[in-house]
Every structure is written in C-alpha cells, then in structure tokens.
Amino acid sequence: MSAAEIVEVEEAKVSCDGGPGALGHPRVYLTLKGGAVDCPYCGRHYVLKEGAKLAAH
Ligand SMILES: [Zn+2]
16 A cells, blocks of 8 residues: 555544455554554554544543
8 A cells, every 4th residue: 555544533542444445453442642643553644633632531
C-alpha cells in the first residue's frame, strides 16, 4: 500500500485493527494526544474531527 491513511475521528479514543488485508493487526486502542495519533502497527494517522469534543463521555 501507499502512504498512510488519514482517518478523522470524533472521539479522543479510537480503536484500530488495520482493517482487512495486509495491514490488518490485533485491535489496539489509541488515545489522541494534541488531536492526533499514529497507529504504531499500520501507520494510520488519526486526527480529531474539527469541532469534536475531546472530553470523555
Ligand atoms: Zn492500525
């Protein structure tokens, strides 16, 4: 695959399993810091959607 995918999320906590295919990996939970986090397994770049709340629910 090519460059890392950028995924917009609405919460500061995301789970990533890399999706189906070659990038798949065990599900991990990531916490966005400063509005962004990279998945250490598949390299996806998670960013907080504009206007989303950082507060936990
Ligand atoms: Zn991942």
